[in-house]
Amino acid sequence: MKHALVIGGSGMLAGTVLWLAEVGYHVSIIGRDGEKMSRLTERLPDRLSAVLVDYRDDLLLKEALRRSIEIHGDFDLVVAWIYSDAADALPCVLSALQRGTDVFHLLGSRANPSGVRNGLTIPEDVRYHQVQLGYQVVKGQRRWLTHEEIAGGVVEAIQEKKPLCLVGFATK
Numbered sequence: 001m002k003h004a005l006v007i008g009g010s011g012m013l014a015g016t017v018l019w020l021a022e023v024g025y026h027v028s029i030i031g032r033d034g035e036k037m038s039r040l041t042e043r044l045p046d047r048l049s050a051v052l053v054d055y056r057d058d059l060l061l062k063e064a065l066r067r068s069i070e071i072h073g074d075f076d077l078v079v080a081w082i083y084s085d086a087a088d089a090l091p092c093v094l095s096a097l098q099r100g101t102d103v104f105h106l107l108g109s110r111a112n113p114s115g116v117r118n119g120l121t122i123p124e125d126v127r128y129h130q131v132q133l134g135y136q137v138v139k140g141q142r143r144w145l146t147h148e149e150i151a152g153g154v155v156e157a158i159q160e161k162k163p164l165c166l167v168g169f170a171t172k
């Protein structure tokens with residue numbers, strides 16, 4: 001079975017996690033709060049695995065990735081929603097990947113996609129994609145994206161596999 005890793009998957013990306021499981025992945029999900037995580041994993045216990053780790057701790061993250069790969073195999077696909085206080089987390093994940101993995105890196109509205117990309121060392125044959133979160137307009141008013149809009153936008157990005165996808169409208 002294909003193996004996906006969703007970093008920060010127990011929050012707004014829960015819909016993406018469930019879609020990945022439905023289309024045939026075993027999904028390992030990184031988060032810290034066990035109760036929040038259980039509410040998600042109990043929906044498809046055979047397909048979803050909790051990886052309870054604080055991704056700011058490189059050593060713990062590395063060990064958690066190693067164990068996850070040992071149990072479910074190399075990652076075929078990674079979705080990463082990582083806060084800016086964990087600059088080393090994505091490099092740590094990238095260094096654990098094998099050839100051909102698709103990585104979908106979520107960026108906040110104010111991030112500079114090319115600056116982020118240039119700051120990363122992406123291993124040869126890892127296919128790196130960015131998904132930038134924008135905003136929505138309802139009755140002339142700007143608002144943030146809902147969880148469903150974000151999770152659905154990430155699903156579209158996974159299907160389209162473009163280097164950069166925007167969810168909603170760009171923030172200028």
Ligand SMILES: NC(=O)c1ccc[n+]([C@@H]2O[C@H](COP(=O)([O-])OP(=O)(O)OC[C@H]3O[C@@H](n4cnc5c(N)ncnc54)[C@H](OP(=O)(O)O)[C@@H]3O)[C@@H](O)[C@H]2O)c1
Pocket residue numbers: 007008009010011012013030031032033034036053054055056081083086108109133134135143144145146147150
């Ligand atoms: N442009 C936009 O419209 C936009 C952009 C961003 C966010 N938002 C909105 O803002 C709201 C909040 O967003 P959010 O960033 O809180 O997203 P979230 O996806 O609800 O929560 C963050 C996720 O990352 C995990 N996480 C956070 N820090 C971690 C750490 N150090 N180690 C491991 N896992 C960690 C959390 O799990 P644990 O809590 O268990 O650690 C959770 O799964 C959402 O409702 C979303 O709709 C909108």
